[in-house]
Amino acid sequence: MTGLGTARFRSAEARDLEAVHALEVASFSDPWPLAGFRELLDQSHVDFDVAESETGELLGYLVALRAADEAEVANLAVHANARRGGIGRALLDAFLARAPAAGVRAVYLEVRESNLAARALYASRGFVQAGRRRQYYRKPVEDALILRRAL
Ligand SMILES: CC(C)(COP(=O)(O)OP(=O)(O)OC[C@H]1O[C@@H](n2cnc3c(N)ncnc32)[C@H](O)[C@@H]1OP(=O)(O)O)[C@@H](O)C(=O)NCCC(=O)NCCS
16 A cells, blocks of 8 residues: 555546445445445536555545535545555545535535544544534444534
């Protein structure tokens, strides 16, 4: 695995789906099914981006859904061997930079309360707590914090 210095960023394609799903399974205890990713491809209201190494290994992905003037970062993961190299931040920043041109005024997301790595990333990008969904997650059951960033 390589660091951000050699990472490339582009929209997800059908050929990425298996690696995206493998990273999803490795990253989350209650993963999305493969079909959940497939149906996001080529949808005009969806940002589905991947980071890959120079040799084409998947390093991370981000899924964001836009609706009217709001968007939700619905999924974000970076390969365990590539974490803490700036890839998650770069995926998020690229989406946040593009979103205003698509009419997005505010971005929301949910995060497990115990996910301190993700919370630190989002806090560093100006997300603040807007609410809480009690017992929102399974495996294990845990509250979600709802975070918001105005653009
Ligand atoms: C959360 C996640 C996407 C972060 O991706 P990443 O590429 O490792 O993050 P980055 O290297 O871009 O880190 C950006 C900032 O986030 C914070 N951060 C990231 N990982 C952290 C950790 N383990 N502990 C504390 N802060 C952390 C830091 O502020 C970091 O900046 P710094 O390295 O300059 O201190 C990654 O840890 C991951 O895939 N986790 C499992 C899946 C997940 O939880 N996804 C989010 C669901 S809401």
